[in-house]
Amino acid sequence: MEHETTQTHAHGSVKSYVTGFALSIVLTIIPIVLVLSHALAGKPLIVTIVLLAVLQFLIQLFFFMHVREGEQPRYNVMALILGCVIVFTIVAGSMWIMSFNAAVQ
Amino acid sequence: MAHTAVHQASRGQTAAHAHAAEHHDQEGLKILGFWIFLVTDCLLFGTLFAAYVVLRTHTDGGPNGKELFEVPGFVAETFILLTSSFTSGLAALAMNQGKRNQLLGWLAVTALLGACFVGFEVSEFAKMAGEGATISRSAFLSAFFTLVGTHGLHVSLGLVWMTAIMLQLRRRGITAVTRRKVFVISLYWHFLDAVWIFLFTVVYLMGVM
Incomplete structure (x- = not known):
């Protein structure tokens, strides 16, 4: 029976899923309203909606995917952080280098 | 030599326990392996996002996102996928409580919502192609269809996979493997919903800005 409690499957509660779902809905509605109402424009709007997306990603990671509740040591979290670093490098690096290309032309 | 003998003896004594632990470890290892697959899938989407972000202004005189994307359509897709992510969580919860029928029910709801999502996306793509906005029209559209299409393909494969697991659950019930x-x-x-958050923000919301 001891295995049952230590197994990685045994986690999550209705409360955490409902909280995550409610927060995700709010974090989806806010950027839609911001974009459609033209309350912000240009760079500030882009920065705001990207930050809201990152926040919602973290909420899904913690409330839905339960990254904190795995077995120790958490190799999945380490792999995920490495993945995020690589994705950030690829996306930000491509944008940066290609914007330089556009400036030269 | 003596050390080896002691080691073997102790191994014999705990063989039954070790077997159970081994089985558990293997299931745990498979979950870790799946996390690593998800990370590599992140890299795939990362490169497609990078291509899209760079090419999104390269419309070659063709239609841009503002002309193509319809707000009610992609907002509906977003909420459908978000709700299906929530119901798949409820399925996992029902499984932890050992409620097989409830588990099958939530999985069915999840799969149904997933099918609705794919349906919306297919009709969106068909409508765009009908208006002449095909994958070969411009660099922007090539990047768009590749990025959003790859996500849609992931959801479609997930539906097939989920159906197979539901069939297995009906046959074998809730076991360590299922x-x-x-x-x-x-x-x-x-994970697919998490990727969609970024698609929704970067492709659709920034497209209609």
């Missing part, structure tokens, strides 16, 4: 399978597909489903 538990792990349900856990893994719910992770996969949450």
